[in-house]
Amino acid sequence: MQIPTWMTERLPDLTRNQFECWQSLLEERTGNYYSWQHRSILQAGLVRRMHELQLRNYDEYLNLINAPSSSLEWTTLVENLTVRETRFFRHFPSCDVVRNYLDTLLEHPDKRSIEAWSVGCSTGQEAWTLAMLINNKVSTLNRLVRFGVTATDISLGALAHGRKGVYKEREVSSLEPALRDKFFQKAGSGRVQVVEHLRERVCFARVNVLDLDRAPMRNMDLIFCQNLLIYFRRWRRIAIIEQLVKRLSPGGLLVLGPGEITNWQYPELEAVENDQTLAFVRRRL
Ligand SMILES: C[S@@+](CC[C@H](N)C(=O)[O-])C[C@H]1O[C@@H](n2cnc3c(N)ncnc32)[C@H](O)[C@@H]1O
Incomplete structure (x- = not known):
């Protein structure tokens, strides 16, 4: 079976402008603040989900997330972006x-x-x-x-x-x-x-x-x-x-x-x- 090219091709890095759009959206909706130094964490979460959706463009995904009927997609993205590390009696x-x-x-x-x-x-x-x-x-x-x-x-x-x-x-x-x-x-x-x-x-x-x-x-x-x-x-x-x-x-x-x-x-x-x-x-x- 031939693997589709969208699955293997590496997505480009977020530009500064794209990063800032995603950064402010995520901070406004979840409070989580990604600094430019931590952009790779944000990008990795976006790319994971964009691969699943077969999307190759961060702006396209942003439009999808901002669409009026996007609450389900938003919930899925949150699953990809939140850090959930925890354990019993952690501290x-x-x-x-x-x-x-x-x-x-x-x-x-x-x-x-x-x-x-x-x-x-x-x-x-x-x-x-x-x-x-x-x-x-x-x-x-x-x-x-x-x-x-x-x-x-x-x-x-x-x-x-x-x-x-x-x-x-x-x-x-x-x-x-x-x-x-x-x-x-x-x-x-x-x-x-x-x-x-x-x-x-x-x-x-x-x-x-x-x-x-x-x-x-x-x-x-x-x-x-x-x-x-x-x-x-x-x-x-x-x-x-x-x-x-x-x-x-x-x-x-x-x-x-x-x-x-x-x-x-x-x-x-x-x-x-x-x-x-x-x-x-x-x-x-
Ligand atoms: C690193 S875990 C910490 C878990 C646990 N409190 C501990 O210390 O082991 C952070 C949790 O905060 C949640 N979280 C992130 N943003 C949130 C928000 N705006 N409202 C509620 N929970 C949020 C994440 O989904 C994640 O489960």
């Missing part, structure tokens, strides 16, 4: 901050429910990590404490994966055996699945962090947002963090990725003293 010091916070929060005998939110949850590992941490804590109490974790992302593919809760065995191989046994069951073909009683606690939903003003989350005890804002410009990171703060309950904990925002203070927040993490508690009025 141990942040997990320790969550454990300490839960200890303090649940000292109050009236505290009967916990709401947590993983913002930019990718394929779910971060949300399941929070669910495991909370489950382990509440199961030591001699009273019933309900909890729920909301997991949000812009990528529908990532959310579908997270919702299923099925992962390769090697992804959980570094977890403590007690955690693996308690929270994962064999799913065949070298895979495991999060157990049902934990799956019932986590809800996955599509939320673009640029549209947080429309998101219904309120009074969160814990908001975890790591490795998402690093792709955004500083002014936008600050605007999003301020939106997240509004969704924390008084006394709630916000955990960002270390270094995700520097030289920033917010009057409503008190920094958690731990030099390996970037976490804040919302002051009680």
